Amino acid sequence: MSAARAIFGSSETRFAYTLLLPVSILLAGLVAYPFGYAIYVSFTDRVVGNDGQWIGLGNFRYLAQSPAFSAAIQNTVVLVVASDALKLAIGLGLALLVNQRLPGRGLLRSALMLPWAMPAFVAFLVWRVIYQPIGGGLNLLLTASGIWPEVVDWLGQRSTAMPAVIAASVWRGFPFWFVSILAALQNIPLELYEAARVDGASAWQRFWAVTWPAIRPVVIVTTLLSSIWTANSFENVWLLTQGGPSDATIVFPVLAYFGMQTQRIGEAAAVSVAMLPVLAILVFAGTTMMQRGEEE
Amino acid sequence: MKRQALLGRIFTYAVLGIAVLIVLFPVYWMIITSLKLPREIYRTPALWPQVFTLNNYRQLLDDKGFLDNILNSLIVAGCVTVISLAVSSIAAYSMVRFRTRFRGVIGRLILFAYLTPTSLLFIPLSILMARLQLGNSLYGLVLVYLTFSLPLSTWLLQGYFRSVPRALEEQGMIDGLTRLGALIRIVLPLSVPGLAAVAIFTFTGAWNELLLALVLITSESARTAPLGLNYLITSDVLPWGPLMAGAVLSSLPLMVLYFVAQRFMVQGLAAGSVKG
Numbered sequence: 001m002s003a004a005r006a007i008f009g010s011s012e013t014r015f016a017y018t019l020l021l022p023v024s025i026l027l028a029g030l031v032a033y034p035f036g037y038a039i040y041v042s043f044t045d046r047v048v049g050n051d052g053q054w055i056g057l058g059n060f061r062y063l064a065q066s067p068a069f070s071a072a073i074q075n076t077v078v079l080v081v082a083s084d085a086l087k088l089a090i091g092l093g094l095a096l097l098v099n100q101r102l103p104g105r106g107l108l109r110s111a112l113m114l115p116w117a118m119p120a121f122v123a124f125l126v127w128r129v130i131y132q133p134i135g136g137g138l139n140l141l142l143t144a145s146g147i148w149p150e151v152v153d154w155l156g157q158r159s160t161a162m163p164a165v166i167a168a169s170v171w172r173g174f175p176f177w178f179v180s181i182l183a184a185l186q187n188i189p190l191e192l193y194e195a196a197r198v199d200g201a202s203a204w205q206r207f208w209a210v211t212w213p214a215i216r217p218v219v220i221v222t223t224l225l226s227s228i229w230t231a232n233s234f235e236n237v238w239l240l241t242q243g244g245p246s247d248a249t250i251v252f253p254v255l256a257y258f259g260m261q262t263q264r265i266g267e268a269a270a271v272s273v274a275m276l277p278v279l280a281i282l283v284f285a286g287t288t289m290m291q292r293g294e295e296e
Numbered sequence: 297m298k299r300q301a302l303l304g305r306i307f308t309y310a311v312l313g314i315a316v317l318i319v320l321f322p323v324y325w326m327i328i329t330s331l332k333l334p335r336e337i338y339r340t341p342a343l344w345p346q347v348f349t350l351n352n353y354r355q356l357l358d359d360k361g362f363l364d365n366i367l368n369s370l371i372v373a374g375c376v377t378v379i380s381l382a383v384s385s386i387a388a389y390s391m392v393r394f395r396t397r398f399r400g401v402i403g404r405l406i407l408f409a410y411l412t413p414t415s416l417l418f419i420p421l422s423i424l425m426a427r428l429q430l431g432n433s434l435y436g437l438v439l440v441y442l443t444f445s446l447p448l449s450t451w452l453l454q455g456y457f458r459s460v461p462r463a464l465e466e467q468g469m470i471d472g473l474t475r476l477g478a479l480i481r482i483v484l485p486l487s488v489p490g491l492a493a494v495a496i497f498t499f500t501g502a503w504n505e506l507l508l509a510l511v512l513i514t515s516e517s518a519r520t521a522p523l524g525l526n527y528l529i530t531s532d533v534l535p536w537g538p539l540m541a542g543a544v545l546s547s548l549p550l551m552v553l554y555f556v557a558q559r560f561m562v563q564g565l566a567a568g569s570v571k572g
Contacts, residue, residue, distance in 0.1 A: 015475060016394035020402060023387035023446055030443045031409040034420035041420065094315055097308050110558060111316045114323060117554035119504040121522040122547045125529070126326045129536050135337045137325040144343075171322065225411070232413035234507045239529070253415035253507065260419060260511060272416045279413070287407040290451075291400075 042270040048263035059270035069271070071247040072255045076275070078162060079237075079251060080230045083169045084223060090170065091177025092219075096211075098178075099185045109182070116175035124239035127168035131155045131240070155241050158248040165249050169236045177222055184218040185211070217293060224286040228279065326547075330540035337536050352537035353545075362542055364517065365524035368434060369546075372520060373502035375438045380445040380498045381491065388453035389479050393462075403454075410447035414507055417443060422511045432514045440508050445498045452497070456490025457483060496557055500550055521546045 042059055046052035063069040098109055115123060130137040131154040142148040154164040188210065196206045234253040237243060243250035243258070252275050259268025329337060330352050332345045356362045387406075391399060421440050422431070430436030464486070465478045473481060484491065506522040513519055519527070525542045528535060 012475075013394065013396055016390045016396045019386040019390035022383045023406070023450060024402070026383065026442055026446060027406070027409050030421070030440065031412055031417065031447075032405075034417045034424060034443075035412060037420040037423070038416055041423075090315075094312070097312055100308065102308065108312055108316065110555065112312075112319055113554075113558070114319055114551070117551045118323070118547050119500070119522070119550060121504060121506050121525065122326075122543045123322070125525060125539060125543050126322045128529070129329060129540060130322055130325055132536070135329075135341045135536060137321065137341075140341050140343070141321075171318070228411055228413065232415040234415060238506070239526070253413075256415060256419065257507070257510070260422070265419060265423070269419045272419065276416070279416075283408060283411045286411055287404055290407055291404065 038269050039273055039276075041266055042273040044266045046266040046269075048265065052266055055266070059267050060274065062267065063270055063274060068247050068250055068255060069274075072250050072252050072271070075162065075249055076231055076251045079166060079169070080227050083166045083173065083230055084226050086166070086170045087174045087177045087226060088219065088223065090174045092181055092215075094174075094178050095181040095185055098182060112178055113175045115172050116179070118172070120172060120233075120235045121239060123172040124168060124236050127164075127171070128155065128240050131164055131168075156245060158245055161241055161245060161248045165236055165240050168240060169230065169233070172236070173226065173230070176226070180218050180222050181215055184215040188214045217289070221286065221289045221293065224282055224289060228282050228286065231275065231279070231282075326540050326543050329536055330544050332537060334537060352541040355535075356538040356541045356545075360524065360528070360538065360542075361516075362521070362524055362545065365519050365521045366545065368518060369503055369521040372434055372437050372441065373499045376441045376445050376502040377495050377498045379438070380442060380449045381495060383442075384446055384450040384494075385453055385484065385491070386479070387450050388457055389483060391450070391454050392457040393465075406447045406450050409443070410451060412443075414444065414505075418507055418511050421508065425512055431512060432518060434518055436512055437509060437518075437520070440512065441502045441505060444505075445501055448501070449494045449498055452494050453487070453490060456487045456494075460486045492557065496553055500553075503546075503550065 043054055043056060044052040045055045045058065094112060098105060098112070102108070118126075129135070133139060133151050133153040133156070136154075138154065139151045143151065152160060154160045192210045193206060196210055201209060231251075232253055233251075234257065237249050237251050237254050238257070241249045243254045252271060256268045256271040259265075259271055328343075328345060331348045331350070333347055333349050333351070336342065336345050336347070390396075391403060421443070425431050425436040425440065428436070430439065460483050465482050468478045468482045469475070504522065505520075506526060509520050509523045510526065513523060521542070525539060525546070528539050528542065
């Protein structure tokens with residue numbers, strides 16, 4: 001028995017590995033290698049045109065003292081927590097409403113999925129126009145209806161810029177939650193609700209006894225995935241505010257991109273690597289949940 | 297009890313109605329702004345324009361060359377979709393049909409790759425592409441877009457392939473098909489809805505991507521649609537009219553696609569959690 005045969009076994013097994021070869025090579029070259037390389041570069045003082053030298057934790061020490069970096073940490077946390085909590089609340093609420101036996105239900109579902117079908121870059125460009133003080137739709141609605149008489153520069157002032165970014169992100173992101181939760185709701189057998197009603201359970205008790213256990217796995221996976229995506233979303237902040245005004249909405253990916261633009265590659269890599277510890281926990285939990293869901 | 301049910305119904309429709317209005321307003325504003333004259337955009341904004349014009353579209357297509365951007369996007373997204381489907385369908389087949397020793401590990405690594413964000417990879421990828429002399433080219437863009445499309449389509453296709461009964465394949469192999477023949481003649485045709493859904497997700501992902509394009513593409517002739525629009529807003533004067541015309545043109549094909557294939561999309565989503 002040859003060595004190769006000892007490792008790879010029968011011809012069937014060899015065939016199985018052969019089929020996996022292209023994807024493995026491409027992902028090794030395009031994901032694994034760059035991933036490791038990003039970590040390496042973050043420990044060097046590389047700039048454009050000069051590969052730089054190993055400087056240990058130099059970049060991270062510099063970032064720890066940089067006000068833009070602290071702002072990015074704070075903003076990213078606010079963005080992730082606020083927008084994902086809102087997406088969950090809105091997505092769950094609307095899914096529960098649409099899950100009733102309603103005339104026009106299919107149409108409502110399609111309409112509510114619309115932001116998901118819109119490319120993210122289009123969505124955020126449209127919101128940028130809507131937020132404008134001159135010619136923006138939001139100010140028009142608010143002043144015309146008398147809700148708020150003054151014209152507000154939503155993206156231009158520190159106090160409203162982050163809420164505006166969050167609102168636009170929620171608009172674009174809630175359908176994913178809505179559709180996922182709705183799919184899980186539709187798998188719950190109606191008899192369970194009947195049984196709970198016969199037992200005299202209130203609507204609130206029915207939710208916690210029947211609905212919640214059935215949708216919990218979906219909610220957990222969606223929370224993990226959405227947190228990863230929100231923490232790394234570039235388009236929303238870039239197209240709405242480019243991180244401004246004066247770093248009020250700066251987040252990790254935008255800060256890293258700025259670093260890249262100013263040609264300080266080592267520092268820019270350190271920005272994205274700095275969030276790796278938190279990210280790793282989320283990714284590990286996410287993959288575990290997804291694999292478990294697959295086996296069931 | 298009856299009264300309560302009626303009130304409940306009114307509440308439901310009221311909330312859903314408001315939600316639908318909030319969802320639709322930006323879409324409405326995009327379309328209406330794209331059809332307005334500049335003076336109606338900036339000086340006298342209104343919910344309904346006095347004059348409709350196609351000038352914004354003309355300006356975008358003639359002066360800004362947006363048609364080239366759309367074409368580049370089509371080429372890139374099309375190539376990514378074809379390559380991804382080919383590579384990931386054989387990989388997914390192997391993962392589903394063979395109980396190899398490293399199956400669990402490989403499955404996990406594919407998920408890791410899927411969840412590894414672009415924001416972490418864009419710096420090393422731009423260095424890598426420059427080294428491969430693919431920096432400012434659509435080929436390079438196709439290659440780097442495989443970083444997110446391959447893991448996603450492999451993961452999703454596993455779900456679809458698993459639902460093809462093994463017995464059908466075995467029957468085919470008794471009738472003289474090879475393994476590969478069984479995949480091509482039996483499994484793939486039975487998974488057409490799944491393949492369609494994965495193709496749409498992959499195409500959309502590549503069509504929507506901005507960060508990597510921004511970092512890799514420097515010449516105007518290689519700009520994709522998101523890139524073309526991005527550079528419209530980094531100029532000093534913000535041309536909202538043409539910008540919204542571009543927004544309409546870039547989203548229309550996808551929105552039509554989604555509505556035609558909505559059923560597949562929702563199933564696909566349920567099968568493997570897809571980023572929008």
